[in-house]
Amino acid sequence: MQFKENDRTEFKEIINADFKKEIVAFANTNGGDIYVGVSDDGAIVGIENADKEMQRITSMIHDGIHPDLIPYTSMEVMEIDSKEIIHLSVSRGGKLPYHLTDKGLKPSGVYVRHGVSSVPASEDMIRRMLMESDGTTYDKARCLNQELTFLYAEEYFAKKNVSFTVENKRTLGLTDGDGYYTNAALLLSDQCEHSIKCAIFQGNTKTVFKSRKEFDGSILKQLEDVYEYIELNNNVTSDFVGLDRVDNFDYPAYALREALLNSIVHRDYGFSASTVINIYDDRIEFVSIGGLVSGLTLEAAMRGVSQSRNTVLANIFYRLRLIESYGTGIQRIMDSYKGFSRVPEFLTEKASFITVLYNRNYAFGAVENGTLSDEEKVLALFVDRTYITRKDVEKALQCSAYPALNVIKNLVSDGKIKAEGNARATKYILK
Secondary structure (H helix, E strand, O other), rough: OOOOOEEEEEEEEOOOOHHHHHHHHHHOOOEEEEEEEEEEOOOEEOOOOOOHHHHHHHHHHHHHHHHEOHHEEEEEEEEEEEEEEEEEEOOOOOOOOEEEOOOOOOOOOOOOEOOOOOEOOOOHHHHHHHHHHHHHHHHHOOOOOOOOOOOOHHHHHHOOOOOOOHHHHHOOOOOOOOOOOOHHHHHOOOOOOEEEEEEEEEEOOEEEEEEEEEEEOHHHHHHHHHHHHHHHHEEEEEEEEEEEEEEEEOHHHHHHHHHHHHHHOOOOOOOOOOOEEEEEEEEEEEEOOOOOOOOHHHHHHHOOOOOOOEEEEHHHHOOOOOOOOOOOOOHHHHHHHOOOOOEEEEEOOOEEEEEEOOOOOOOOOOOOOOOOOOOHHHHHHHHOOOOHHHHHHHHHHHOOOHHHHHHHHHHHHHOOEEOOOOOHOOOOEEE
């Protein structure tokens, strides 16, 4: 019998520290055969106690390699030239990547076959094997980092009265059937690799930065911290209706909350880029990485059709009562702007989804030098109300009834507003 090493054949004179690496490499590639008791040049040297060595190999596979590889291996004792050798056959496994139990899903623990050598797999290669093996979405795939902590998540779940036990983690999809942490667990963990970047600009362009900040940690922490940051920049304009003071915030609280949640729950975490939030004088833009899920159109999403990219993550946020039901977010954002002249916009591209919320207290008719004409001052009143009266115009222009009526007449004549009702009950709405 002639022996020669190749990409599917490995010789070992004795069982040494590298033995498990060879098994892992074959299981992660195309399978192969390992012959124990054969030198590198193919000479038969034999082994002393074949039964004892086979038991040792079985223990190494069972205890030293994960996931369970026993079903993909078989052993036999062969006698050649009156000497016993062990033939270990390793098939390509069904739950790639296989790794050394004490090393984990890292290049130091995952090996592949390259020619006649077993070499560490790169992180990109490990990710590809995970996706190939799981055949599923990012948040359901096994996480490369299995050394995760959940200090913030534990406090958050406790605050929401949701259990966070080992069994609960499995039920929620934070661990898989083999006990590995999934990428959903990574997102909730203190080691989360993704972040949210916020920037505040002077004016309505990116020419001048006023402030910028990056938020990291568990995405639950990012959610809380970013929302607080945005709220600090949600200015309020006060007015009086009779004797009552009315506060009008730049942005509806619900719209801010829903836009932020959507950018976290539905983004594509397969990309490493950060979620971006840009705050201008006249608007806020939420830039979520990854366009719409394949097969879902913007028109369908606007009608309430839902197709979640991260089903595990969406279910967790639902259990935490952060989202109420699927497919209603965009509709509710639109509803929160009811009566306002500039409604939110949703822009979809191949690699991003952008939600634009407009500042309800911003005078969109302002002229270039920063002043407003009388007509523009009146139109600006519709930022936070559905109709106005002549008294509102008098107050805005600080004038008497006659000049106020002239401005109203011009706006009606131009087709910008129209009158409803008669006499003192007359009110004006945007046409």
